[in-house]
Amino acid sequence: MAPIPTPPAEPHDSPDAYVGLAADRAEQLARERGWSTVRSLPPGAIITMEYMSGRLNFEVKDGRVARAWKG
Numbered sequence: 001m002a003p004i005p006t007p008p009a010e011p012h013d014s015p016d017a018y019v020g021l022a023a024d025r026a027e028q029l030a031r032e033r034g035w036s037t038v039r040s041l042p043p044g045a046i047i048t049m050e051y052m053s054g055r056l057n058f059e060v061k062d063g064r065v066a067r068a069w070k071g
Contacts, residue, residue: 010054011035015068023060026068030056 011034018026023040030038036054041047043061051071059067 010070015056015070018056018058018065018068021065023058023063023065026058026065 013030013033013035018030021029027038027040035056037052038056038058040058040060043059043066045059047057053071055071057069057071058065
């Protein structure tokens with residue numbers, strides 16, 4: 001039987017730290033801190049619910065991060 005793959009480690013970083021930042025600055029900071037994927041979404045966007053390790057999601061309203069979450 002094949003071993004179960006280990007997902008890549010996520011940065012030890014709180015998504016709440018990005019709330020209120022300008023979207024472009026938040027994305028740059030997230031990449032510097034080790035997030036492999038950063039996804040910016042408008043409020044109410046329809047998205048898939050699969051969890052992807054290493055991904056940080058931003059809900060962006062008026063150019064600022066209104067909400068941030070992992071996966």
